[in-house]
Amino acid sequence: MDFSQRLQQVQRRIGEAARRAGRDPASIALIAVSKLHPAADLRVAYAAGVRDFGENYVQELVEKHAALSELPDVRFHLIGHLQRNKARAVVPIATSLHTLDDARTIAECERRAAAANRAVQVFLQVNVGEETQKSGCSPAELAPLVDAVLQCPHLQLQGLMTIPPATEEPDDARPFFRRLYELQQKLHVPLARLSMGMSSDFEVAIEEGATDVRVGTALFGARS
Numbered sequence: 001m002d003f004s005q006r007l008q009q010v011q012r013r014i015g016e017a018a019r020r021a022g023r024d025p026a027s028i029a030l031i032a033v034s035k036l037h038p039a040a041d042l043r044v045a046y047a048a049g050v051r052d053f054g055e056n057y058v059q060e061l062v063e064k065h066a067a068l069s070e071l072p073d074v075r076f077h078l079i080g081h082l083q084r085n086k087a088r089a090v091v092p093i094a095t096s097l098h099t100l101d102d103a104r105t106i107a108e109c110e111r112r113a114a115a116a117n118r119a120v121q122v123f124l125q126v127n128v129g130e131e132t133q134k135s136g137c138s139p140a141e142l143a144p145l146v147d148a149v150l151q152c153p154h155l156q157l158q159g160l161m162t163i164p165p166a167t168e169e170p171d172d173a174r175p176f177f178r179r180l181y182e183l184q185q186k187l188h189v190p191l192a193r194l195s196m197g198m199s200s201d202f203e204v205a206i207e208e209g210a211t212d213v214r215v216g217t218a219l220f221g222a223r224s
């Protein structure tokens with residue numbers, strides 16, 4: 001299968017999951033996770049119609065952004081952990097940041113976005129499985145972080161993001177996706193979007209309310 005066939009297959013599966021859940025397939029955004037794949041692979045994806053790319057590492061995002069600079073409508077999304085001292089490099093070029101989880105990094109991103117005179121879309125990452133080794137705020141820390149972002153004029157709060165604990169079966173991730181949805185529903189402000197679901201479980205995530213799915217392997221194949 002070539003890239004556009006894999007893309008069509010993923011889009012078809014997104015559509016079917018959305019319809020099962022009574023949702024509009026057009027309301028679900030596909031982020032093609034291109035981490036560890038060369039810029040040439042992103043060009044192939046671009047030719048097939050992809051405009052939204054997810055990258056985990058700031059340095060790699062910066063390099064690919066430069067490599068594809070002649071393609072005006074490409075959007076890069078940071079989906080890996082952001083260290084505060086890397087905000088300076090990524091905030092001026094990323095369309096969205098999916099992994100904010102502490103007040104100091106939020107403040108630094110606002111400072112860098114203001115300096116670049118641009119707005120950046122942000123998601124707050126929640127560690128719904130409360131795993132000690134994983135990034136993301138705890139559910140209890142979420143409300144104050146929401147307020148922190150809302151005070152930042154250059155950060156546009158979109159919603160919440162999570163990476164559930166690794167599981168054997170896609171369906172085992174369902175309770176964690178549901179927990180993120182419930183947290184979103186209980187917040188004191190309405191937030192529209194939920195970034196959740198990867199190659200192995202994006203259909204379950206859509207059934208539980210995902211609006212942004214981050215799919216790598218199912219599009220680009222295995223990473224080396």
Ligand SMILES: *Cc1c(COP(=O)(O)O)cnc(C)c1O
Binds near residue numbers: 214
């Ligand atoms: C790598 C990664 C993905 C994509 O994973 P696949 O299993 O290849 O689809 C999605 N989200 C995050 C945060 C990732 O690090």
